[in-house]
Amino acid sequence: MELSERKRKILAAVVELYIETGEPVGSKALCDNLDFTVSSATVRNEMSELAEMGLLEQPHTSAGRVPCQKGYRVYIDTLMKKRPVTKEEQRYIDSLLLPSAYDPEKLLDGVARALAGMTKYAAVSTKPGGSGADIRAIQFVQTSRRTAMAIIMTSTGTMKSRVFHCDFDLTPDILRVFFRVLNEKLAGLPVATVTPAYIQSLAASLGEMTMLMSDALMAVLDVAQDLMQTEVCLDGEMNLLYHNDLGQSEIRRIMDFLSRPQELSRLLLQQTNGLKVLIGKETHRPELSESSVIVSRYNVAGREAGAIAIIGPTRMNYGKIMSNIEYLSGSVGRMLTELLDME
Amino acid sequence: MELSERKRKILAAVVELYIETGEPVGSKALCDNLDFTVSSATVRNEMSELAEMGLLEQPHTSAGRVPCQKGYRVYIDTLMKKRPVTKEEQRYIDSLLLPSAYDPEKLLDGVARALAGMTKYAAVSTKPGGSGADIRAIQFVQTSRRTAMAIIMTSTGTMKSRVFHCDFDLTPDILRVFFRVLNEKLAGLPVATVTPAYIQSLAASLGEMTMLMSDALMAVLDVAQDLMQTEVCLDGEMNLLYHNDLGQSEIRRIMDFLSRPQELSRLLLQQTNGLKVLIGKETHRPELSESSVIVSRYNVAGREAGAIAIIGPTRMNYGKIMSNIEYLSGSVGRMLTELLDME
DNA sequence: ATTTAGCACTCAAGACATAAGAGTGCTAAA
DNA sequence: TTTAGCACTCTTATGTCTTGAGTGCTAAAT
Numbered sequence: 001m002e003l004s005e006r007k008r009k010i011l012a013a014v015v016e017l018y019i020e021t022g023e024p025v026g027s028k029a030l031c032d033n034l035d036f037t038v039s040s041a042t043v044r045n046e047m048s049e050l051a052e053m054g055l056l057e058q059p060h061t062s063a064g065r066v067p068c069q070k071g072y073r074v075y076i077d078t079l080m081k082k083r084p085v086t087k088e089e090q091r092y093i094d095s096l097l098l099p100s101a102y103d104p105e106k107l108l109d110g111v112a113r114a115l116a117g118m119t120k121y122a123a124v125s126t127k128p129g130g131s132g133a134d135i136r137a138i139q140f141v142q143t144s145r146r147t148a149m150a151i152i153m154t155s156t157g158t159m160k161s162r163v164f165h166c167d168f169d170l171t172p173d174i175l176r177v178f179f180r181v182l183n184e185k186l187a188g189l190p191v192a193t194v195t196p197a198y199i200q201s202l203a204a205s206l207g208e209m210t211m212l213m214s215d216a217l218m219a220v221l222d223v224a225q226d227l228m229q230t231e232v233c234l235d236g237e238m239n240l241l242y243h244n245d246l247g248q249s250e251i252r253r254i255m256d257f258l259s260r261p262q263e264l265s266r267l268l269l270q271q272t273n274g275l276k277v278l279i280g281k282e283t284h285r286p287e288l289s290e291s292s293v294i295v296s297r298y299n300v301a302g303r304e305a306g307a308i309a310i311i312g313p314t315r316m317n318y319g320k321i322m323s324n325i326e327y328l329s330g331s332v333g334r335m336l337t338e339l340l341d342m343e
Numbered sequence: 344m345e346l347s348e349r350k351r352k353i354l355a356a357v358v359e360l361y362i363e364t365g366e367p368v369g370s371k372a373l374c375d376n377l378d379f380t381v382s383s384a385t386v387r388n389e390m391s392e393l394a395e396m397g398l399l400e401q402p403h404t405s406a407g408r409v410p411c412q413k414g415y416r417v418y419i420d421t422l423m424k425k426r427p428v429t430k431e432e433q434r435y436i437d438s439l440l441l442p443s444a445y446d447p448e449k450l451l452d453g454v455a456r457a458l459a460g461m462t463k464y465a466a467v468s469t470k471p472g473g474s475g476a477d478i479r480a481i482q483f484v485q486t487s488r489r490t491a492m493a494i495i496m497t498s499t500g501t502m503k504s505r506v507f508h509c510d511f512d513l514t515p516d517i518l519r520v521f522f523r524v525l526n527e528k529l530a531g532l533p534v535a536t537v538t539p540a541y542i543q544s545l546a547a548s549l550g551e552m553t554m555l556m557s558d559a560l561m562a563v564l565d566v567a568q569d570l571m572q573t574e575v576c577l578d579g580e581m582n583l584l585y586h587n588d589l590g591q592s593e594i595r596r597i598m599d600f601l602s603r604p605q606e607l608s609r610l611l612l613q614q615t616n617g618l619k620v621l622i623g624k625e626t627h628r629p630e631l632s633e634s635s636v637i638v639s640r641y642n643v644a645g646r647e648a649g650a651i652a653i654i655g656p657t658r659m660n661y662g663k664i665m666s667n668i669e670y671l672s673g674s675v676g677r678m679l680t681e682l683l684d685m686e
Numbered sequence: 687a688t689t690t691a692g693c694a695c696t697c698a699a700g701a702c703a704t705a706a707g708a709g710t711g712c713t714a715a716a
Numbered sequence: 717t718t719t720a721g722c723a724c725t726c727t728t729a730t731g732t733c734t735t736g737a738g739t740g741c742t743a744a745a746t
Contacts, residue, residue: 103506
C-alpha cells in the first residue's frame with residue numbers, strides 16, 4: 001500500500017503525540033494536532049490502514065493507536081525533522097567535557113556522564129581501543145619489597161598498570177634492568193604485538209635473565225591485554241528506573257545486558273556509519289527487544305575509533321537525543337583527534 | 344515489661360520465620376517452629392505483649408506479626424546465633440580475592456564484587472584512604488607534544504595519574520626537570536602535605552622555574568587531592584531489583600544514596616568497632632529508613648583503614664551475611680597489612 | 687470517489703458487593 | 717496460667733455492573 005502524504009502526516013502526528021504523552025492516541029485527539037482539518041472519521045480510516053501496514057497498533061480494541069517498531073522506523077527515517085542542538089546545549093556539553101579534554105581515559109567517562117545527565121537514559125561510551133595504539137614506554141615502580149607496578153603508556157595517551165610480585169627482593173638496579181630490557185624490546189611496537197606467544201619468545205631470547213624477568217614479563221603481558229580490550233564506560237543506569245514505560249522485568253533485562261561489557265561493546269562497535277538508531281528487535285538482542293539504542297561512532301583522525309550510545313525505552317524523543325548524541329560524538333572525535341595531532 | 348525467656352524464644356522464632364518466608368507469621372505457624380509446645384492462644388498472648396513492647400507489629404488486624412526495627416535490633420543483639428562461615432565459603436571468598444592480592448586498588452574492587460555476588464545485595468567498599476600514605480615517587484611521561492601525565496605512587500601501593508597540558512613544547516629534558524624537582528621536594532612526604540597552600544609556597548620558592556612548572560605543579564596537586572579522597576567501590580546495585588520487599592520508590596531512594604560517594608563513605612567511615620548493623624532509621628539517613636546496612640571496618644596494621652558494607656532490605660539473613668562480611672573484612676585487612684609489612 | 691455524520695459495538699478500568707480465609711482478641715473453663 | 721472456642725476484623729480474590737473512550741461500519745453528503 002502507498003504511503004500518501006496525508007498518511008505520512010498522520011503517522012508523524014501519532015508518533016509525536018505518543019512520545020509526548022505516553023498515552024495511546026485516538027482519532028479525536030489527533031484531529032486537533034494536524035495542520036489540516038479533516039473529521040475524526042477520516043483520520044480513523046487512515047489510521048486503520050496504517051495499522052494494516054504494520055506501522056501502528058492498538059493495545060486493545062477500544063484504545064487509541066500506538067506506533068509499533070516499524071512505525072518508529074519510518075518516522076525516524078523519513079518523517080522526523082531533526083532538531084539542531086541549541087547554543088545553550090552546546091555550551092553545556094562543552095563545559096562538561098572540557099575538564100577532561102586532555103585525558104582520553106577520563107574524557108569518555110565524562111561523555112557517558114554528560115550523556116546520561118542530558119538525556120535521562122542509560123549512557124554508554126567505549127574508550128578508543130588499544131588496537132591502533134603503540135607502546136610509548138613501560139615504567140616500573142617498586143611498591144614494596146617484593147612487589148612492583150608495571151605501567152604501559154601508549155601513543156594515544158592511555159595508561160594501564162598492574163602490580164606484580166616477585167619471589168626475590170627487588171632493587172632499583174633490577175627495576176632498571178626491567179625498564180631497559182622491556183623498553184628496548186617493546187617501545188614503539190603496536191600494543192597488539194604483545195601476545196602470549198610474543199612474550200614467550202621474548203622470554204626465551206633473554207637467556208639467563210629469563211628467570212629474573214618472568215614476573216615482569218607476565219605483568220606486562222597482562223597490561224597489554226588489558227589495553228587491547230575495549231573498555232566501556234557506563235552511566236545513568238538508574239535513570240531507567242524513572243521511566244514508567246519500562247516495567248520491572250524490562251528494566252532488569254536491560255540492566256542484565258548492561259552488566260556484560262563485552263556484549264555491550266560488541267553491539268556498539270558493530271554499528272557503522274556515524275549515527276544509528278536501533279529500535280527494539282533491530283538490536284538483535286532479546287534483552288533489548290522492547291528498548292531502543294541510539295549509537296554514534298566517533299572518529300579519531302578520520303577512522304572509526306569508538307562509539308557512544310544511550311539505551312532507553314522505545315518511546316523516547318528521538319529528534320532531540322539524536323542531535324545531542326551527534327554533537328557529542330563530534331566533539332569527542334574532534335578532541336581526541338586534536339590530542340593525536342599534538343604528538 | 345520484662346522479656347521472659349519464652350518471649351525471647353518467640354521473638355527469635357518470629358524474626359527467623361519472617362526472614363525466611365517474607366510472610367507475616369501467625370500464631371499457628373509459629374507453634375510448629377518452637378522447641379517447646381504451647382497452644383496458639385498462648386503464643387497469641389505473648390505476641391500481643393511483644394507488639395505492645397514495640398518489637399513486633401501487624402501490617403493489619405487480621406494478619407500475622409512482623410518484626411519491627413526495634414525487634415530486629417533485639418534479635419541481633421541478644422538472640423541471634425552467629426553462623427560461622429563454612430570452609431567452602433572461605434575457599435570461595437579467598438579464590439575471589441587472590442588474583443588482586445598484590446594491588447590494593449583492585450583488591451577493594453574485588454571485595455565489593457565478591458560481596459555483591461555472595462549476598463545478592465548492593466555492596467560497597469572504601470579504599471584505604473590516602474591519609475596515611477607517603478609519596479613514594481612522582482613520575483612524568485609525555486603523552487603528546489604538549490601534554491604529559493603526572494603519576495604519584497604512594498607507600499601503600501596506590502597510584503593515581505592525571506594528564507596535563509602545557510603552553511610550550513615538552514622535551515625529555517623538561518620532563519627530567521619536573522621529575523627531579525618534584526621528587527626532591529615531595530618524595531617521602533605524607534600525601535596530606537600537598538595542599539593548595541603548600542603547592543603555592545613551593546611554586547614561589549622555585550624562582551624563574553615557576554612559570555615552567557606551574558602546569559605540572561597543578562597536576563600534582565590535583566593527583567594528590569584525588570589520592571586523599573576516600574574512594575568507594577560499588578557493586579551489585581542492581582541486585583536490589585530482585586528483592587521484592589523493596590518497592591520501586593524504595594529502590595530509587597537507595598540508589599540515589601548510593602550515587603553520592605561522599606555521603607556513602609561518610610556513613611561507612613563514621614562507624615567504628617569492627618562489625619556493625621544499622622537497621623532502618625538507625626542509619627540516620629532518610630533514604631535508608633527502610634533498609635539495613637551491615638558494615639565492617641577493616642584494619643591495616645592495627646589501625647582502622649577502611650570499611651566494607653552491604654545495603655539491602657531490612658528483612659535479610661543477618662546471621663549469614665554478618666559472618667561473611669566479618670570474614671571478608673578480616674581477609675582484606677590481613678592482605679593489606681601483609682602488603683605493608685613487605686616494604 | 688471521498689469525506690463525514692451517526693451509531694452500534696468492544697473493551698479496559700473503576701466501583702461495588704460478596705465470599706473465603708487467615709488471624710486475632712476475648713471469655714470462660716480447665 | 718494455660719487453653720479451647722468463638723465472634724470479629726480485615727485482606728484478598730472474584731464477580732458483576734457501569735462508564736467512557738475509541739473504534740468500525742454504514743449510509744448520506746459533497
